[in-house]
Amino acid sequence: MLERPQGAIVSNLTDFYLISTNWLHLILGVLMDFVPYDDRDGWIWMDGHFVPWREAKVHILTHGLHYGSCVFEGERAYNGKIFESRKHTQRLMRSAEILGMTPRFSVDEIEDAKKEAMAKNGFEDCYVRPLMWRGSEMMGVSAQQNTIRAAVAVWHWGNYFADKMSGIRLANAKWRRPDPLTAPHEAKAAGLYMICTDSKHVAEAQGYNDAMMLDYRGHVAEATGANIFFVQDGAIHTPTPDCFLNGITRQTVMGIAREKGYEVVERTIMPDEIGNFTECFITGSAAEVTPVKEIAGTMYQPGRICEDLVTSYEALVRA
DSSP: OOOOOHHHHHHHHHHHHHHHHHHHHHHHHHHHTTSOTTSOSSEEEETTEEEEGGGOOOOTTOHHHHHOOEEEOOEEEETTEETTHHHHHHHHHHHHHHTTOOOSSOHHHHHHHHHHHHHHHTOSSEEEEEEEEEOSSOOSSOOTTOOEEEEEEEEOOOOSSSSGGGOEEEEEEEEEEOOTTTSOTTSOBGGGGHHHHHHHHHHHHTTOSEEEEEETTSOEEEESSSEEEEEETTEEEEEOOSSSOOOHHHHHHHHHHHHTTOOEEEEOOOGGGGGGOSEEEEEETTTEEEEEEEETTEEOOOOHHHHHHHHHHHHHHTO
């Protein structure tokens, strides 16, 4: 009988473990999608200490609920490490500053809270949501005396879009990203996502996965929760982020692409150009790198560059 080399056994066991782990995370993510977010087991960090998940509540007259005075981050942890964690926390602080909030916790304290939340809930691969908001001491447009509250929650969340490489379908959103003199676009502020939620709901009702938004000038801007990229003649084109968030994942993927020798062009992109591109993809902490196969009737074939960046990003975040 032929003997299998010991190294081959180890390799096969390692492959089996990785495949099994990936499937486990996928199954857990799917199952957790059916559990209401306010009725789960676990712990949430709030204002410096942990509270049981179901007890993490705020008063109905919280300013952040009525007036959108809330900032947040969306992050992913891979193999026990949050990707670009400190950059996200620094942006959270910057968003709070833009909205005139004075945080009660430092960058280091929020960093510690995120790590502790993962450990206390027993997660290694998960979604991480730190946020800050104005509390309930005052009610009205002006709320100068309100406490700036803070929290960190973590949970299992699988792929934002299933079967990535087959590509997703985008509708055209009716709402547009506003003029930067109208809204603080450099802040990841809750109020700015109102038109994103509405646009995504309409798109889903029409059978699409998401929607592409234009900006106030009629230029291509982004998807409802992700930045957008196009491929033409081997070069990657993406809108200049002058009225929407310059995503951390966006910057990461641009860096990967340039390191791999792709030309990356930030420029104004008009809606009548989208038929000239051969590939399209979106990026975000939740979406990661997800190919697009259609924008409201314009078809794309997820190809070599999409696949290369999906694979390279996955390798980077799990390195």
